[in-house]
Amino acid sequence: MHHHLNTDMQNTEELIIETSHVSFGFSKGQNALNDVNLQIPKGAIYGFLGPNGAGKTTTIRILLNLLKPSNGYVNLFGKRVTGTSNNLFSRIGSLIETPSLYEHLTGLDNLLITANIRNIPKSRVTEVLEIVGLSSYGGMHVKKYSLGMKQRLGLAIALLPSPDLLILDEPTNGLDPTGIIEIRELLLLLCKERGVTILISSHLLAEIEKLVSHVGILNQGKMLFQGSFKNLQQIREEKSIIEIDTDQNDRAINLLLENNHPVSQGKEFLEVKFLNICQLSAITSLLVIAGLAIYRMQLIESSLEQTFLSIINKTGQP
Numbered sequence: 489m490h491h492h493l494n495t496d497m498q499n500t501e502e503l504i505i506e507t508s509h510v511s512f513g514f515s516k517g518q519n520a521l522n523d524v525n526l527q528i529p530k531g532a533i534y535g536f537l538g539p540n541g542a543g544k545t546t547t548i549r550i551l552l553n554l555l556k557p558s559n560g561y562v563n564l565f566g567k568r569v570t571g572t573s574n575n576l577f578s579r580i581g582s583l584i585e586t587p588s589l590y591e592h593l594t595g596l597d598n599l600l601i602t603a604n605i606r607n608i609p610k611s612r613v614t615e616v617l618e619i620v621g622l623s624s625y626g627g628m629h630v631k632k633y634s635l636g637m638k639q640r641l642g643l644a645i646a647l648l649p650s651p652d653l654l655i656l657d658e659p660t661n662g663l664d665p666t667g668i669i670e671i672r673e674l675l676l677l678l679c680k681e682r683g684v685t686i687l688i689s690s691h692l693l694a695e696i697e698k699l700v701s702h703v704g705i706l707n708q709g710k711m712l713f714q715g716s717f718k719n720l721q722q723i724r725e726e727k728s729i730i731e732i733d734t735d736q737n738d739r740a741i742n743l744l745l746e747n748n749h750p751v752s753q754g755k756e757f758l759e760v761k762f763l764n765i766c767q768l769s770a771i772t773s774l775l776v777i778a779g780l781a782i783y784r785m786q787l788i789e790s791s792l793e794q795t796f797l798s799i800i801n802k803t804g805q806p
């Protein structure tokens with residue numbers, strides 16, 4: 489196994505996907521991707537987030553060597569991707585949006601065709617049907633499958649080569665909540681039991697927040713955030729506030745500032761930047777001991793979705 493010795497502090501771990509200064513333009517002068525640096529550690533479930541048109545699919549096509557970046561390079565499994573590095577791709581399973589399936593054939597036949605093309609033993613076909621929970625439906629025509637079953641069959645095709653890396657472009661697109669939960673559980677299992685590294689793109693944080701260990705946020709071709717899911721939650725906490733209202737707000741402001749609670753006058757109430765949960769009782773005693781009557785004291789937590797949107801909106805998206 490190849491280990492990276494990067495100067496970046498978080499990079500002591502092995503990276504399965506790494507892009508360096510990747511840019512890409514469909515037309516001259518307009519870049520769909522601008523200096524994208526993905527870093528996806530081994531064993532991660534990496535949520536690749538961004539609104540429609542952000543460039544997620546374009547990035548994924550570059551990762552899969554279907555498009556050539558106009559600038560920068562891609563490392564997969566620690567090896568530089570070049571025009572001829574096809575052996576790297578046998579370790580990758582991918583599903584780009586809705587899988588292209590032969591509707592008039594059975595699920596089993598669809599798998600057999602791919603297995604045949606990719607030189608994969610037939611025994612693997614029954615294995616992957618089992619993994620995605622379609623064992624009893626292998627003989628059914630795909631046109632009779634539900635959307636969820638088709639997505640699972642697509643996943644089964646991606647799993648045929650026993651990949652070390654799964655790249656999934658919006659795999660829950662169009663699925664109902666039950667279907668989304670099923671795919672989520674399947675991916676968690678693959679990561680936990682088989683150590684598969686997973687890149688999953690989505691435009692909805694809520695859809696993948698229960699799944700991911702790492703997050704990258706792309707907007708208008710630029711990476712706005714990349715880090716562990718925990719890092720994102722820390723940012724969320726930093727955006728939370730405590731709303732306060734008392735009978736003497738001017739005095740309250742002075743008292744709070746003197747005691748290092750960053751406070752400002754909000755639209756309706758005083759707003760203190762949330763630092764930690766002990767702050768609530770500290771502020772309460774401070775105000776009560778000073779003889780103020782507290783009318784309101786409420787922790788307003790920013791949601792992850794709001795955090796995601798505020799990160800995206802920083803670049804001035806309309």
Ligand SMILES: Nc1ncnc2c1ncn2[C@@H]1O[C@H](COP(=O)(O)OP(=O)(O)OP(=O)(O)O)[C@@H](O)[C@H]1O
Nearest residue numbers: 514515520538539540541542543544545546547691
């Ligand atoms: N073949 C193409 N020719 C020209 N422009 C393209 C082409 N494919 C994509 N684009 C443009 O590149 C940008 C990024 O598109 P991309 O499909 O990568 O975004 P995305 O984040 O995957 O969005 P979605 O969630 O809608 O799939 C968009 O502005 C899109 O209009």
